[in-house]
Structures are given as C-alpha cells and as structure tokens.
Amino acid sequence: MLKGYGMLDIKFIRENIELVKKAVHDKNESSDVDKVIALDKKKREYQFQYDTMRAEQNEVSKKIPELKKTTQDTSEILKEMKQISTKLKTISTELSQISLELENELLNIPNIPYKDVPVGNEAENEFVHDWGKKEQFDFEPADHFELINSNELLDFQRAAKMSGSGFVGYLGKGAQLERALINFMLDFHIKKHNYQEVSLPILVNRTTMTGTGQLPKLEEDMYRVDADDLFLIPTAEVSITNLYAQEILQYDVLPQKFVSNSPCFRREAGSYGKETKGLQRIHQFNKVEMVRFVRPESSYAVLYEMLQDAEEILQALDLHYRVVKLATADLSFASAKTYDLEVWAPGSKKYLEVSSVSNFEDFQARRASIRYRNEKGKVEFVHTLNGSGLATPRTFISLIEKYQNADKTIKVPPALMPYLDNRRIL
C-alpha cells in the first residue's frame, strides 16, 4: 500500500473545504480541491472494501494448515480462496491507482496563509518597519554596473562563454569581497546566534525536492541531471530541511537551528526581461541560509526571531533596509507567512530583495514526514522555518553602491575588514 502522507492533512481538508479553497484562490494557485475531496471519498470506499475482504482472507488462511493436518480435503476451500484472491488483486490495483491520483492532486494544494497575512497580490504587501536611512553623497553615486567595471570585480562575458547568459564570475577583489561577506555572515550566525553550520549535498533526488515543496510545481525552474534524476538545489533550505526527513525526533532534540552557505541554482524560466541583466537575477549564486526545526507552539515567535537574525546582518553592514510582510499571492507555495528584507541600493536607487524569512508550519514536515514526540509522547509534525541570511549577489550590489567613493574606489565596511586583511579600501 502507499504511504499516503501528504501536504495538508486530508482530514483537515475534508473538514475545511472552504478554507482550503480560499487559500488556493488567495494564493493564486490552480489546485483542484473538489477533485481531492472526490478522490478521497472514493479512496476510502475502496479502502473499506479491500480491508473487509482482506480480513476474510486472513481469517480463512489461518485455518487452512489445520484443515490440512486433519487430512480434510481442502481443494474446495482453496478454490474459493483463489477467487477472493483474484478479486482482491483487482481492488488493490484500483485502490493504489486512486491513492496515487489523490496524492498527486494533494501535492498541488498549497499551504494555507496565516491569519494575519494580507489578502491580495504584491500591491497588498505590508510595510512592517525599516532601519537606517538612505545615505546622502556629496557626489552623484555610481550604480553597481559602473563600479563593477571600474574595479573589475565581475566578469559576465567570460562566464557566459562557459555557461551561457545569466552566469557570473567573481574576479580578484570581487571574489575576495564575496568570500569575506559569506564568511562574515556565517560566523555571525554561528557565534552570535548559535546556529550549527552544515555543508550538505547540493544535488538531491526527487523525493527531497518534493519534501520541501519545490516539486512538483516548480520542476521547470530547476536544473536536473537526467542520468540520475537528481536536481541542483535552488536553495540550501532543501537539503537542510530534509536532514530529518522520515524521522521521529525525541522531544528534547528540538529546537534545532542550522546555517549553511551553498550555491543556489535557478533556471528562472519565464522571467526573461525581468531584471535579467547584471547580478540581480542569475542562474547560480551563493546564499547563506538559516533553517530551524521547532515545536509547533513556538514557530511564530521563532519566525520573528529569524527575521531579526537576518536583519542584524544588514545592521552590522550598516545598510538601510525595510521589512515587508508578503500578501497571499506573493507567498510561496509552501509558506504560511513570509517577511521579505529589502536592502537599499543607493546607486541604483531602489530596494532589492535580499532575504525571505518564512514559516512553513507543518507543511514541509508533512511532505517530508518530519515528526517528533511531544511532551506527552505523542507523535506530531514539527514546524520548519527558513530564512536567507543573506543572498550574496544583491547584498553585494548594495554594499558596493553604499561604500563607494567619488573616485569609484570602494571602502571596506568595518564589519568585513577582519576578513579582508584589515584593508580600508577594497
């Protein structure tokens, strides 16, 4: 039989059809809730039939060895059993088919937005707060394209030569600055917030991708290695969250907090024309990611805590930013509530999204079957959360634009000096 774990709890869907439909609508998804309900009903009917018949079969089968011992003729009864067996096989086949169908439909039902998430599209995103302010220059600040060129920090052309457009190479001081940034962020989370650093596979299987909710919806956005049916992760969230997949954790194992730097791969299918030039939207980039496994009752407090963990990085770099609470249609498929961090890029004169901090509640835990024993010893799903802390490329943009001098040289932010030989100028 199929495992049949899934997504949203089927019982919950059964009992909250309208709520689930509203979530689908608000999130602008196209999942078929009615079909799920119908399949669920059908499945239970078949299940009942199967169970009943199987019980009969089990019972008779138990008696057969004894009948044989008492030298009775069993051919008649075996003939009957053969019929049951055949019928059972038919039902079983249909049952697994229905189960599979149900599972597939279920996988397409998104998580339900938390109650305080504004309904609507991007326009309804809610300003939460900001920090610092837009800096004033006594010269006209250059944008990052100019700074990158004059300092020879990156090379898009040569990267394209080996991988096509949308890839970037960091050169010399650019590479050093990126590495400094990554190391700084990792150390910060590890030392200041007690995250445990991990370094995990960036090539993962289909089950893993499904566990965190990237599949089946986003297959088009993923790079796949056909020969082995493995996928390049779009974020370290995938590997880290799946660390505990298919496990039941003891009560005191929770909470757990992990941080990891990893390359992230995104095909960005269908987003041509949307800021596709430069560093803003590329197929491969580095990101420091935080993931937490917590008991359900604490997940919203932890969500806010993680948001602050991410904010503190920007504060330490003295970069002005604002926090936005995402509206339903802007939420990811798996998220119940998400805060975005947008950093100010003074040369480009716009805010850039550098972090997303989300609570998935038990959505991913259900898919990946990550459970724990609560205080009473009962098995429950954990809650998972993650947040970027932070994505490198856009942080890089903001950084060089903010720390530029009139002569286009770049100051090293004080926080990064220890990582750059204590230089003042990059």
Added chain:
RNA sequence: GGAGAGGUGACCGAGUUGGUUGAAGGUGCGCGCCUGCUAAGCGUGUGUGGGGUUUAUAGCCUCACCGAGGGUUCGAAUCCCUCCCUCUCCGCCA
C-alpha cells in the same frame, strides 16, 4: 564498474525447509511493587500509519508496514525479479 556480505521495532539481535511472528530473546524506556539510600529484584507495559464505529486525538474492530517496488501463492519478513542503500575486496579516478 566487477565480486561477495548484508539491510528486521529506540537499539542489539532471532527468524530465510512459506502458515496463529507486528514479529522470540536481550537492552533501553514507562508504570506498579519490594528493599532504610545506591545497586539489584519482581510484575506489567512499551512502534507507525490508514479505514470503520464513536460526542471523542478514549475504547473497540480491522487493514497495512521486516530497505523500496513488482511477482509467485489460498497464504511471504521468509521464494522469484528490478531498484536503492551499507560494508569488504578488486578495478578506475583523485
């Protein structure tokens, strides 16, 4: 990639001439008893998921699960096939 060994419950470990074994035994853990503490001892309990019944996440009935998926059979942890994983040796590459 080739050869061999193996994948059983929280853990260790039986079971591989198919049948009442969801699974002996042990450890651990829970509860109770006993002993002035500790140690030991005695009793008892201890998987997950689905379905049905139910006011009920109580109880009861039932089904599934012994790496995964198929097959043979009245009946499979036990037989057959495919795949995955672990270990050892060889080869290959670092």
